[in-house]
Amino acid sequence: MLRELPADHKRMIAHWLDFTRRHRETLLKGAFRPHHYEAFYPVIEAESAAERIVAVYNDAAIADGGKVDRPIYILNATGSRRMAVLLSGGPATGEIFDTFGVRRGVVALRAGLQEVAVPVSGYVRIAPDL
Incomplete structure (x- = not known):
């Protein structure tokens, strides 16, 4: 069945499997927090040092990135190209990536609370400005 998938689907799967491998420690051993059970957990969070x-x-839903004291990845698993992002520190730089992990831009x-353009199935990597 996987052999029959279009090339773009295979690229997307390869990217997200690679993302999972690169962030394995946080995803498997970090603190896991699902948010808003009453809305069927529209936001989930994994955090490590x-x-x-x-x-x-x-x-x-609002993506609460918290304090910008380490890299923050906000994943867009919605059907929208825009996300509401809340940060408790700043300024920071956000790198926007598409569903294939290709960098598509930078945002200050x-x-x-701010609106950030993030491709569907993409993400924004937020880092503190030094």
Whole structure:
């Protein structure tokens, strides 16, 4: 069945498997926090001393990245190309990646709530400005 998938689907699967491998320690051994059970967990989070990963599954949810004291990955698992991102520190730089892991742009971020353009099935990697 996998052999019959279009090339783009295979590229996407390869990217997300690689992402999972690169962030294995955080995803498997970090603190895991599902948010808003009453809404069927539209946001889940994994955090370690090295990084924070936040996955958003509902376009009405706010991705709370928290304090920008380490790399933060906010994954867009919604059907929307825009996400509401809340940061408690800043300024910060966000690198935007598409579903294949290809860098598509850079955005300046600040503390507070802001709208960020993130491709569907893509993500933003947020790092503090030094």
